[in-house]
Amino acid sequence: MKKRVGFPNALLFYKFSILWTTFFQELGAEIVISPKTNKIIKDLGVKFAPDEDCYSTKLYFGHTLYLKDKVDFLFIPRIGSDHEVNVGCPKFIALAEVLKSMFPDLPKIIMPFFSMAKKNHGRFKILRIIFSIGFRFTLNPFRILIAGKRAFDAQSKYDEELKFSEEELHKWENSKIFLQNLSIQEQRKTPLRIALVGHPYVINDDFSSVNIKNLLLSRGIDIITPDQMPKALIENQMEKLDYNMYFNYAREILGTTMHFIENNSIDGILQLIIFSCGPDSLIGEMSARYSSRKPGTPLLQLVLDELSSETGVLTRIEAFLDMIERKNEFRRNEENCHLHSLILDH
């Protein structure tokens, strides 16, 4: 019988799902992924996770507990950092061990540790991890190697497809192309363009983001998310800071916000912030201050937690969109006036 490996569908799974699932699939394991966050999972998490933890971690607890009796192994890697200098959120390192300590009856947890920045882990460490996991499922070292290779290839292909080139981004900023397939086009001639920034596991999780992404799409609004932004562009923005943004995953978020604040090329920025999240408390403040220093592009920050409701969020977004519309209207009128006066001058 195939061994079943469970993947809690939360946090970094949103970033590395392809890598992880491909690897185990190639090893011949049965993949069990917890469903998209729903009410049951949320309630489990909120009930059993430590009170002070961030909402996203609470959801992770919920996903893990949901999988508890359905799998032989849980895969919860301890990722310290995947960059030479910059690190991840401390919660990622400790998750596996915290879960094991709080819930002794969980299935066996596979928890490889990887930390490039502080431990200098590199290819060699990855090989060791691959083999130490692989031998639990197959005795054939070639199969393990191939599984590893395919997994990494699949992930980098996925990442590449996700990212836009700078050229494409430029075209989008100038309304030459649309990113989303806006089937439900409203009467709008040119759709609004908004950057939806936040952790990938918040933006893409319809439940924890109270469905914001779909809400925007259904209004015929074209959105871009930080993981689609060209890497060079983000790094470029980070260079401008007088400190090093060493939370690796926060770089994308802050960089995206900074880029659009600087270029003033889109209609608005919508930032989703998780209550009591460490990195968010900082980049939220930074974004707000940078934006108030260069207030061209409106910025709306929404703080989300287990108590957020769709209606509450909806009102704020409506107000935000109205404000943008009014602003654009005003700008258009001004441009017209300008044009008139130019004509009259001649």
Place this chain on the structure above:
Amino acid sequence: MPFTFPHFGSLTHVFEVVMREVGKNDLLLPKKPNRRTAELGARYSPEFICTPFKLTLGTYIEMLEEGADELGSGSCHSWCRFGYYWPVQKLILEDLGYDFKFICLDYLRPYILLRTLQKEIGNGCSLQRAIRAVRIGWIKNRLTDLVDDLLYKYRVIETEKGLSEKMAETAFKIIVETKRLRDIKKLRKQLPEFFKKNIDVQKRDNLIKVGICGELYVVYEAALNLDIHKKLNELGIVVKNTVSLRSYLDMGLKLNPFVKSPYKTAIKAAKPYIENKCGGETLENVGDIVLCKKHGRDGMVHLYPFTCMPEIITRSFIPQISQEYNLPVLSLVLDEHTGEAGFSTRIEAFADMLIRRK
């Protein structure tokens, strides 16, 4: 250019010493944070940032009002928010219209630390002098920790109320003012005698001993922990801090092959629960809780600021450890809203439980 830095319990003296050693005499020593400091800090801080941020921001504002214009801050590159304190505080203070310069000391990277001391604070002093300053810093840090320990013991058994506190003040003064290395080293023996000679005690045996662990700032800064040390002392409990800045600063301890560093021992003891560093003092704290009985303590108090990431992790292990070792552990979260009354009740209940167990 008056230079200032955040108030940090007894470590304030250590910071002062290091600055003076590199020749920075234009110091504006920070005031103890009070209610106004907390309010100021909280008003301008991000909503759910960890509490030390708010208090240190409040301190900076108060000191800027008094004329400081160089602000010293720690910094790091680790799994914790501490390294972003100064960038965000800088943005906030700039928006408030202050004119100042931040000087940040990266205590996890010795070379950079020395460079900053040399160039930015010491006005181009020699590298030797910077090294000496840091060395004196850690040696004196051992002494300030020693005085803390003595105070937290003598305050329980003193006959004249308040005398040990006065003695501790004097002791800190002596530590700061002693200049020659030879004299400083002698203090290690002299300070305990100084306490013994000057304070009349009422001998009591079977004293209850409790270790206090947690996030560094909240453990050291009485303004944030509502002086929990004193509260426990008044309930007849001897306390000792298990965390210390020395786990980073004390190179002498790290390099000395003959002395076992208590921090390393703690990290080892934490291994069965959590293996890898995850910012802050998580490993040391988990280890110290595990080793509680071995160190002859009757219980542990774990303090952490609201939303502190590393210490929430520590907190999550406490139920398991306390069950396995049958330990009383009190974990308390603190922020600027923590009420005196509820806090005291919890401490008293904990003390009662310890007394009953003994």
